[in-house]
Amino acid sequence: ADTIRVGLPTKTYWPTTIAETAVRQKLFEKEGIQAELTIYRSGAETFEGMAAGAADIILDPPSLVSAGRKKGVMSRIVANAAMGNFGWQLMVPTKSTLDVKDLNGKKVAITAAGSGSDLLALWTIQDKKIDFTRVPVGGGGLVPNLLAGNVEAAVVYSPLSFQISKSGEAKTILDYATAVPPNLTAGWIVLDKFAEAKPQMVQKAVNALYGAVAFMRANRDVTVKLIAELYEMPPEIAGLEYDNTIMKLETSGDMGAANVNAAVQLSLDLAKLGGLKDIVPVEDVISAKFKPVPTK
Amino acid sequence: MQSTFVINLARIAIIIAVLALWEVLSRTGIVNPRLLPSASDTFVTLGDLLQRAAVRKDLMVTATEVLAAFALAVPFGAVIGFLVAENRYFADVAKPLLFFAFSIPKSIFLPMFILVFGVGFAQKVGFGFFSTIFIVIMSTTTAVESVKVEHLTVARSYGATPWQTAFRVYLPSMLPVLLEALRISMIFNLTGVILAEMYASRDGIGHQIATWGENFQMKQLLAGVVMVAAIAMTFNELVRWMETRCSHWRT
Amino acid sequence: MQPLANVTPLKPAARAGAIEVKNVGQVFKTRSQDVVALEDVSLEVKPGRFVVLVGPSGCGKSTLLMMMAGLRQQTSGTITISGAPILQPDPDRVGVVFQEASLFPWLTAEDNVEFPLALRGVPKAERRAKAQDALKLVGLDGFGRRHPHELSGGMKQRVSIARGLVQDPPVLLMDEPFAALDEQTRMTMGDELLRIWAATGKTVVFVTHSLTEAVYLADEVIVMSARPGRIVDHLQVQLPRPRTYEMLSGDAFGALRDRIWRHIRKSA
Amino acid sequence: MQPLANVTPLKPAARAGAIEVKNVGQVFKTRSQDVVALEDVSLEVKPGRFVVLVGPSGCGKSTLLMMMAGLRQQTSGTITISGAPILQPDPDRVGVVFQEASLFPWLTAEDNVEFPLALRGVPKAERRAKAQDALKLVGLDGFGRRHPHELSGGMKQRVSIARGLVQDPPVLLMDEPFAALDEQTRMTMGDELLRIWAATGKTVVFVTHSLTEAVYLADEVIVMSARPGRIVDHLQVQLPRPRTYEMLSGDAFGALRDRIWRHIRKSA
Amino acid sequence: MSAKTLRYLIVIGLIALWELLPRTGLIPELFLPSLSSTLIAGWTDAAEYGHALAVTLYEVVVSMAFACGGGILLGAIVGSLPRPRVLIMPMVSSLYAVPLVILYPVFTVWLGIGSESKIAFASIYGFLPTMLATAAGIQTIDPQLLLAARSMGATLSQRLIRVIIPAAIPTVLSGLRVGGALVIVGVVVSEMLISSAGIGYLISRYRTILDSPHVFAGVLLVLFLAIAFNAAIRWIERKAAIWQTGTRAGQANDDIASGAMQPAT
Numbered sequence A: 001a002d003t004i005r006v007g008l009p010t011k012t013y014w015p016t017t018i019a020e021t022a023v024r025q026k027l028f029e030k031e032g033i034q035a036e037l038t039i040y041r042s043g044a045e046t047f048e049g050m051a052a053g054a055a056d057i058i059l060d061p062p063s064l065v066s067a068g069r070k071k072g073v074m075s076r077i078v079a080n081a082a083m084g085n086f087g088w089q090l091m092v093p094t095k096s097t098l099d100v101k102d103l104n105g106k107k108v109a110i111t112a113a114g115s116g117s118d119l120l121a122l123w124t125i126q127d128k129k130i131d132f133t134r135v136p137v138g139g140g141g142l143v144p145n146l147l148a149g150n151v152e153a154a155v156v157y158s159p160l161s162f163q164i165s166k167s168g169e170a171k172t173i174l175d176y177a178t179a180v181p182p183n184l185t186a187g188w189i190v191l192d193k194f195a196e197a198k199p200q201m202v203q204k205a206v207n208a209l210y211g212a213v214a215f216m217r218a219n220r221d222v223t224v225k226l227i228a229e230l231y232e233m234p235p236e237i238a239g240l241e242y243d244n245t246i247m248k249l250e251t252s253g254d255m256g257a258a259n260v261n262a263a264v265q266l267s268l269d270l271a272k273l274g275g276l277k278d279i280v281p282v283e284d285v286i287s288a289k290f291k292p293v294p295t296k
Numbered sequence B: 001m002q003s004t005f006v007i008n009l010a011r012i013a014i015i016i017a018v019l020a021l022w023e024v025l026s027r028t029g030i031v032n033p034r035l036l037p038s039a040s041d042t043f044v045t046l047g048d049l050l051q052r053a054a055v056r057k058d059l060m061v062t063a064t065e066v067l068a069a070f071a072l073a074v075p076f077g078a079v080i081g082f083l084v085a086e087n088r089y090f091a092d093v094a095k096p097l098l099f100f101a102f103s104i105p106k107s108i109f110l111p112m113f114i115l116v117f118g119v120g121f122a123q124k125v126g127f128g129f130f131s132t133i134f135i136v137i138m139s140t141t142t143a144v145e146s147v148k149v150e151h152l153t154v155a156r157s158y159g160a161t162p163w164q165t166a167f168r169v170y171l172p173s174m175l176p177v178l179l180e181a182l183r184i185s186m187i188f189n190l191t192g193v194i195l196a197e198m199y200a201s202r203d204g205i206g207h208q209i210a211t212w213g214e215n216f217q218m219k220q221l222l223a224g225v226v227m228v229a230a231i232a233m234t235f236n237e238l239v240r241w242m243e244t245r246c247s248h249w250r251t
Numbered sequence C, D: 001m002q003p004l005a006n007v008t009p010l011k012p013a014a015r016a017g018a019i020e021v022k023n024v025g026q027v028f029k030t031r032s033q034d035v036v037a038l039e040d041v042s043l044e045v046k047p048g049r050f051v052v053l054v055g056p057s058g059c060g061k062s063t064l065l066m067m068m069a070g071l072r073q074q075t076s077g078t079i080t081i082s083g084a085p086i087l088q089p090d091p092d093r094v095g096v097v098f099q100e101a102s103l104f105p106w107l108t109a110e111d112n113v114e115f116p117l118a119l120r121g122v123p124k125a126e127r128r129a130k131a132q133d134a135l136k137l138v139g140l141d142g143f144g145r146r147h148p149h150e151l152s153g154g155m156k157q158r159v160s161i162a163r164g165l166v167q168d169p170p171v172l173l174m175d176e177p178f179a180a181l182d183e184q185t186r187m188t189m190g191d192e193l194l195r196i197w198a199a200t201g202k203t204v205v206f207v208t209h210s211l212t213e214a215v216y217l218a219d220e221v222i223v224m225s226a227r228p229g230r231i232v233d234h235l236q237v238q239l240p241r242p243r244t245y246e247m248l249s250g251d252a253f254g255a256l257r258d259r260i261w262r263h264i265r266k267s268a
Numbered sequence E: 001m002s003a004k005t006l007r008y009l010i011v012i013g014l015i016a017l018w019e020l021l022p023r024t025g026l027i028p029e030l031f032l033p034s035l036s037s038t039l040i041a042g043w044t045d046a047a048e049y050g051h052a053l054a055v056t057l058y059e060v061v062v063s064m065a066f067a068c069g070g071g072i073l074l075g076a077i078v079g080s081l082p083r084p085r086v087l088i089m090p091m092v093s094s095l096y097a098v099p100l101v102i103l104y105p106v107f108t109v110w111l112g113i114g115s116e117s118k119i120a121f122a123s124i125y126g127f128l129p130t131m132l133a134t135a136a137g138i139q140t141i142d143p144q145l146l147l148a149a150r151s152m153g154a155t156l157s158q159r160l161i162r163v164i165i166p167a168a169i170p171t172v173l174s175g176l177r178v179g180g181a182l183v184i185v186g187v188v189v190s191e192m193l194i195s196s197a198g199i200g201y202l203i204s205r206y207r208t209i210l211d212s213p214h215v216f217a218g219v220l221l222v223l224f225l226a227i228a229f230n231a232a233i234r235w236i237e238r239k240a241a242i243w244q245t246g247t248r249a250g251q252a253n254d255d256i257a258s259g260a261m262q263p264a265t
Ligand SMILES: Nc1ncnc2c1ncn2[C@@H]1O[C@H](COP(=O)(O)OP(=O)(O)OP(=O)(O)O)[C@@H](O)[C@H]1O
Pocket: C028, C029, C030, C035, C037, C055, C056, C057, C058, C059, C060, C061, C062, C063, C064, C099, C227, D149, D150, D151, D152, D153, D154, D155, D180, D182
């Protein structure tokens, strides 16, 4: 059977849960293909991995597709994975009395300049009409620096956000899942060349991935257990991740849906805040050729 | 005899003191235990991790990659370093270039390695090699330059071939510098492989460590660091053992 | 046993061991100025002769020896050993005992002595035996296992002599080999050297500062002047062999010694 | 000018320069076995005496000197210099000229000679002048700018002697300083040394292998036996000073020389 | 062809490849943008890069002082005292075996996110190899020289400065080279990991949004730092050449050492 190489941006991020479920439930096999999962350091690295020919299908935001096209890496989003920043939260230490408005002039930790967390911070600045310093501290530096008081607040991803709020170390002052208007935050991406050369492979892969989403929605216990195992965390937090993130994911993935174009546009507009200059038209970023048929 | 005993005793005492300090800092809350879990907790976690087949497999993968990269980079770098030191022309041409290559953060080139090797064993080994070779070259050059002229003259007068000169004069007289270089190279090598694993991979301990770090699993992170450090230290001790065997003539 | 000896590139006329130095000069370039160490030195040594080189400190004796050994290239002139010019060290033609012991500190005394043999791939047992013999010859029986830093100055020098001897080349160049030895050891070693020389028919060029030693050992004594080094005298020592200590007090001996002494005195 | 000299810790009775060696032994531990280098050596040197130490190669002369200089600790016994035990090098009491030149290769000859003065913070001009004088004394006028590798063996040794002399300590220990010199230079240097000694009233302990030199220079000659090093004779040389070359052929000289020679011969 | 010419040719060749490989599409622009687009990117945002360079330069210089100065000094001290050497060196090299890069995010907790943490990280990163290399170089020194210095009453500090360091100068210089290069790498990498200023920050920011010309404009600046540092080292090396007369390095021109002799006329 052919092997499709799936590139995932971080281990403890919902795309990993999807892909792992697809593998463990043998959904790729049911489609007659095999999958090889590779985990990268972040979105940009994943995209570079695909550009370097080390991944066939990856999950990333539209902004990277747009930037890539300007750099000669021709790819498109073939399936819509999420329409919101689920699990992403602006957090302060529990003892802190600061609200979003009070962050004016303060320091807020983000993972990296130009990353998803940076975009959310920039959106906050714009939306709440305040100004604060964004401090890139890397994934591993978010919580330590927040707890140590080097920053007043941090933009935290899931399930880390659930974990520290559950442990009582930090509390949420802004939930981006609800605050930010729906936009296409991430989709499954393939190179144009690949889509042309092996359309069936792409179709089968998205079938399996959306089959996994369907399976997860239907099987809470199995999924929570899987998350707990993959992320090495207690089941309560895995449960939170399931309820607040997995359950919010797109189930159809259809790029032809009516609201998609606007959602992609919004996403690109947000990316412009972060310094993205290489903007291409929405039509060039997406492809509606593959409508996922979830594998059963 | 007695002095080695005292020294070992002193070493153990220092190690115990450091561990005790770590434990006390964390236990008394002088340092937030969430940021610095106590030594005992870390070692318990380490025990747990080592029980896991997956972690053991990751360690094996990393160890294999590290060894392969090292086995390639050291002889290769040593030969180039030797040439640079021995041949003035070659040195004039290559030294500044090698030096520039050495002073660029290597991680910038990680994508290139994926471009050439894909993601996998070859890419990790390749990047480990790339991270190590420059320091090997530079250290070899220095080591060669510290060799005494008289000794070379003697060897030449007996008609030593270049190989014989290399093995019978250069090697023994530069041994201390060379072994130190070996140790430092090993650390560069290890860091290189781990960086490559953190960047993109399917397995390996570096990949695990990155995940623990991003998930704020400090106990696991520290245990992982201890694991990696332990590997490097074992190697260190191996080199040291070799050193004491070979350099006894120095007083 | 050695059929290859027939096709040796040496001119048949030139017997192994002949040394010819023609119009040799040596100029050192230093940061400040050029130093003329040797000027127009010519000499000829017949095979099998024992030649002693004397001259004031810094006159260029070591430099001349280094050039004969192919370890330093002369600025002008030619040097021929066993009929062929010497452009690089050739242990099959020339062996050297250096002025400074230059032992390898990482090797034991016996390993140091074995070194030249090891380079040629002589089997372990054979070279061990040879090294033992050479060490016994220089009176260091039982010191084989010591490292250089565990030996006294004179002992190191003797190890270095032993290292020169095991090579067994037709021409042996020795640069003040006995300088660090007491008179008794020096005499014994001198006699040993003469015995080996007589038995093997080597050509020996020997540098010393002891005029008594010079006359005692030599067939010929070459006297050099202070810088720029030049040959000021070339004496034939006609005393019969084997030499004895009684000769030291003879008139012939005294006359030779005096003649050299006057040269040295003048130029130092 | 130097009021501090009044509170010097030296016993008032012990004049600067006295050396007392009492029951000193030295055992080297090597991998294979223990080497007894010196056994129960005792000697006393009155201030201002010129003492020569002779003995076969490897008998422990250098070792004894190193211990007197505080550079090596004896295994047993005590060594007192100028009235106080010497436990570590003290350039105010003892200066050393080593058997091997041990010049610093990165310094020029004159910088090498200035080195001990620089350590004590002597101003540049003063130490340059002193170094020049010392170099002139050893016949190396004009070689100050050369680096050691540009000097001949004998020249290096002379730089090393100059370095020992500029230090101007009350006790000067010299380990075969003239070994690499030709006879003429050796004599000149010997006379220079005697002149300096006579002028400054230093105590000198001098190691040599030349028995003629020993008798020529010494007030007293101490003869050591082969390993384990022991003192087998301690002669007073009663020849008048200044010494002359004519004395060399005198009977008194010959007798002394013979007496030492017999010891050496027996033990080497 | 002189070595210099060849080296320049190689450099020119590399520059040409840098321009041509991306242009011809052999390497995607994402991985290596052409030199011209890199220069343009750098030029258009010159102010931003200038500011970043100032920050990085400051961090590099301070770290260099700690890493090279401290490393050489401590390496020389520890390397020349037998007992501390045996005791401390294994621990120091073991310490270096701890993968610091991984722990860096945690370090920032105590050292803050500003220049201090970069300086601390880069100093340690460059300090340990410099110290280890120097201490190892000390051991190749002829013990006779130390004996001579001791006999002249040299104090420990005098022995260090006047004997040990000059005698170990080739090793010390290479320690300086390695240490300095590592300091540059250390500063840039730590900026790339966590920071809001400096060249490393720019590199990682532009990398996150796949703006490769801007990334390589940053890399180019790092290269310039390396070139400047190399020039400084060469200057020191020339000054120090006089100290190296006893070793291979100092006598490479001497025919005795080189072994490449030509027959005289
Ligand atoms: N590498 C060099 N550079 C410059 N001058 C040199 C060099 N080597 C030797 N010389 C000079 O050449 C001259 C001859 O030196 P050489 O070592 O041959 O003397 P020598 O006769 O062996 O003296 P000694 O009896 O003291 O050993 C000396 O004046 C010395 O200073």
